[in-house]
Amino acid sequence: MRRTALLRIIYLLLLVFVASAALLPSLLGDVRTGLGPYASTVAPAAPSVGEKGTIVLGTSPDYPPYENVDAKKGGEIVGMDIDIAKFIAAQLGFKLEIAAMDFNGLIAALQTGRVDFVMSAMSVTEERKNNVDFSSTYYVARNTIVSRESEPYETSESLGGKIVGTQLGSTQDLYAQTLEGAELKKLNRIPDLIQELKTGRVHAVIVEDAVAVEMTAANPDLIMTFLPPGNSKDGYAIAFPKGSALVESFNGALEEMKASGQIDAIVDKWFATGREPQADSFLNLNFGILKGYIPYMLKGVYVTLLFTLVSAAFGFIWGTILSLFKISGIRPLEWFATAYTSILRGTPLLLQLFLIYYATPQLFQYDISPLMAAGLAFGLNSAAYLSETIRGGIMAVDKGQREAAMSLGIPYRTMMISIILPQAVRTILPALVNECVALLKESSLVSVIGVQDIMRRASVVQATEFRALEALLFAGVIYYVLVLVLTSLAHLLERRLRRSD
Amino acid sequence: MINVTELTKTFGKHQVLKGITTSVRKGEVVALIGPSGSGKSTFLRCLNLLETPTSGIITINDTELTNRHTNIGKVRQRIGMVFQHFHLFPHMTVMENITFAPRRVKGVPAGAARDKAIALLERVGLADKADSYPSRLSGGQKQRVAIARSLAMEPEIMLFDEPTSALDPEMVKEVLAVIQGLASTGMTMLIVTHEMKFAREAADTIYFLDDGRLVEKTPPAQFFEEPQSERAKRFLEKVL
Numbered sequence: 001m002r003r004t005a006l007l008r009i010i011y012l013l014l015l016v017f018v019a020s021a022a023l024l025p026s027l028l029g030d031v032r033t034g035l036g037p038y039a040s041t042v043a044p045a046a047p048s049v050g051e052k053g054t055i056v057l058g059t060s061p062d063y064p065p066y067e068n069v070d071a072k073k074g075g076e077i078v079g080m081d082i083d084i085a086k087f088i089a090a091q092l093g094f095k096l097e098i099a100a101m102d103f104n105g106l107i108a109a110l111q112t113g114r115v116d117f118v119m120s121a122m123s124v125t126e127e128r129k130n131n132v133d134f135s136s137t138y139y140v141a142r143n144t145i146v147s148r149e150s151e152p153y154e155t156s157e158s159l160g161g162k163i164v165g166t167q168l169g170s171t172q173d174l175y176a177q178t179l180e181g182a183e184l185k186k187l188n189r190i191p192d193l194i195q196e197l198k199t200g201r202v203h204a205v206i207v208e209d210a211v212a213v214e215m216t217a218a219n220p221d222l223i224m225t226f227l228p229p230g231n232s233k234d235g236y237a238i239a240f241p242k243g244s245a246l247v248e249s250f251n252g253a254l255e256e257m258k259a260s261g262q263i264d265a266i267v268d269k270w271f272a273t274g275r276e277p278q279a280d281s282f283l284n285l286n287f288g289i290l291k292g293y294i295p296y297m298l299k300g301v302y303v304t305l306l307f308t309l310v311s312a313a314f315g316f317i318w319g320t321i322l323s324l325f326k327i328s329g330i331r332p333l334e335w336f337a338t339a340y341t342s343i344l345r346g347t348p349l350l351l352q353l354f355l356i357y358y359a360t361p362q363l364f365q366y367d368i369s370p371l372m373a374a375g376l377a378f379g380l381n382s383a384a385y386l387s388e389t390i391r392g393g394i395m396a397v398d399k400g401q402r403e404a405a406m407s408l409g410i411p412y413r414t415m416m417i418s419i420i421l422p423q424a425v426r427t428i429l430p431a432l433v434n435e436c437v438a439l440l441k442e443s444s445l446v447s448v449i450g451v452q453d454i455m456r457r458a459s460v461v462q463a464t465e466f467r468a469l470e471a472l473l474f475a476g477v478i479y480y481v482l483v484l485v486l487t488s489l490a491h492l493l494e495r496r497l498r499r500s501d
Numbered sequence: 502m503i504n505v506t507e508l509t510k511t512f513g514k515h516q517v518l519k520g521i522t523t524s525v526r527k528g529e530v531v532a533l534i535g536p537s538g539s540g541k542s543t544f545l546r547c548l549n550l551l552e553t554p555t556s557g558i559i560t561i562n563d564t565e566l567t568n569r570h571t572n573i574g575k576v577r578q579r580i581g582m583v584f585q586h587f588h589l590f591p592h593m594t595v596m597e598n599i600t601f602a603p604r605r606v607k608g609v610p611a612g613a614a615r616d617k618a619i620a621l622l623e624r625v626g627l628a629d630k631a632d633s634y635p636s637r638l639s640g641g642q643k644q645r646v647a648i649a650r651s652l653a654m655e656p657e658i659m660l661f662d663e664p665t666s667a668l669d670p671e672m673v674k675e676v677l678a679v680i681q682g683l684a685s686t687g688m689t690m691l692i693v694t695h696e697m698k699f700a701r702e703a704a705d706t707i708y709f710l711d712d713g714r715l716v717e718k719t720p721p722a723q724f725f726e727e728p729q730s731e732r733a734k735r736f737l738e739k740v741l
Contacts, residue, residue: 400584407580422592423591
């Protein structure tokens with residue numbers, strides 16, 4: 001009797017769970033359209049060239065002037081690569097869609113069919129060639145040493161015995177390995193390099209010409225020295241999935257563009273972009289650069305909040321189901337819930353996030369959107385923790401409450417929902433608030449799969465302005481204010497729930 | 502009305518009920534007394550299956566509770582139970598405590614459930630507490646609300662499990678008065694109690710349990726004047 005009732009309540013909760021999962025895409029669809037050009041973040045399921053006449057470009061828009069988010073113009077992705085891609089797509093009669101993602105995810109995106117081609121200032125390496133096909137090169141960049149004006153390094157020889165920063169996996173990273181006696185420090189992003197250089201943790205950094213120009217313009221205390229051009233096969237090329245039919249037609253279009261001078265025109269347009277030198281102020285911070293970016297960064301609040309809400313609600317419902325499994329007295333359910341909790345708590349959240357985002361299209365042929373993947377990963381993870389909290393809360397409710405309800409003939413489901421859970425939730429409310437605060441802050445992890453949350457937007461501003469600290473500090477303030485608001489709301493709720501005491 | 506045949510209950514290795522056979526007729530008021538650990542409460546809790554009997558048969562109005570196919574929820578609606586520690590729902594007001602089960606289990610309309618609750622609260626003398634939360638009530642008041650909550654389901658049988666044991670002495674009387682009033686309405690009741698005076702005045706029959714057996718089953722006058730068994734005599738010597 002009790003068991004069938006329990007099964008029924010579990011069944012009901014599962015229904016809610018499935019329904020919310022079904023609603024998720026439409027909810028999240030909202031977010032994407034709310035982001036303007038970032039609507040294109042998500043490629044259509046199994047992109048098929050020709051059929052719809054649309055091709056999807058994958059790029060990591062944090063590398064001006066090749067590609068970056070023009071935050072001041074509503075977040076459009078612009079740059080030299082983008083202009084070339086648009087030109088070729090138009091030549092070949094395709095409609096172009098742009099999918100923004102982390103540079104490290106680009107190859108995976110090609111392999112899983114998430115995008116049709118990648119232009120992201122990507123140079124040709126043997127390793128990459130094993131996994132993707134490349135077009136001919138369209139631009140060759142010069143390696144450039146950037147150092148502090150107060151401690152200049154102007155030749156590659158002078159870097160012997162010094163600490164040299166490079167961007168992990170970049171062509172300059174490979175070049176720097178040939179420097180004799182230099183100790184290399186490899187970082188993920190250009191803004192990180194700038195900060196390391198400015199604080200003196202590295203003596204110099206080696207980046208390519210375009211980046212060096214922007215870095216020195218944004219940071220007047222830095223100087224640059226161009227190194228002689230290297231081998232032309234080290235240039236940038238367009239990447240395709242292995243065996244893509246597009247390679248040939250793209251190569252043809254590139255040749256035409258080179259012959260007609262179109263490529264040079266685009267290069268000139270983007271490299272000529274001057275930048276007014278900015279005066280450094282107190283503590284070498286210049287919050288003036290945030291001007292124009294503030295609305296852009298604040299839009300991330302909506303994404304972060306929605307994301308937190310979705311994963312918290314999902315986590316709570318699924319966590320409740322798991323906690324009921326754990327106290328059900330039905331062996332397989334107990335075993336499942338325990339194993340689930342053990343695995344989800346025992347592996348890093350970041351790993352779960354990557355797995356869900358990258359493995360879902362490959363295993364289930366379903367092109368999961370970044371926000372949905374993130375909501376799922378955080379919800380599943382949070383549920384593992386919450387199931388223990390909720391179980392504790394249910395156990396803490398006086399056994400007599402259950403008996404009183406049973407003696408009144410109240411069915412199991414009604415008893416759980418209206419009598420036991422409200423009392424359990426009241427007991428565990430502080431723990432639930434903790435979980436929400438943690439989720440809100442952990443949500444910054446989603447920036448790694450390209451969701452436009454507060455943290456991701458801060459990175460975009462860092463990358464476009466070539467300044468590391470200001471946007472981060474501003475993001476920190478936003479997070480802190482959000483947590484303050486959240487905790488005050490929780491206090492109000494707690495007071496309301498305690499009115500019966 | 503209630504028939505119990507060879508009822509046993511075992512917790513682990515400990516046999517708490519060692520075969521109890523009895524029947525209670527409609528309108529009968531039974532007081533269960535006996536030393537602690539004699540199985541009084543367990544017996545009572547078996548009657549609405551809060552404890553599952555190990556063996557034996559319980560039937561209530563021809564419905565066999567111990568049959569696996571019996572809808573126990575339905576049966577429990579007809580059996581009210583009042584606990585030693587009240588077990589009011591702390592997150593609901595007195596009114597919500599009383600109207601919750603009629604509305605959610607029997608589908609009584611809100612207005613009717615409310616009217617009924619007000620009438621019941623008047624009957625237990627707490628009409629002014631309808632909108633209070635249980636935490637604002639004294640023990641005696643809580644127990645009276647608990648009785649009203651049970652009565653709201655219009656049960657045919659009421660079970661009381663030491664209803665005054667957790668109360669301060671000055672509150673015992675108000676609760677016993679309510680129970681006694683209920684007895685006079687012809688309700689079938691089984692009461693586990695340590696209040697000998699009350700048992701003598703209110704009950705039609707005394708069940709004396711000792712070591713899991715129903716040792717004596719006699720009218721109060723006879724039980725208190727001339728107990729049959731040695732064990733009952735010793736028990737009465739201690740408590741009177």
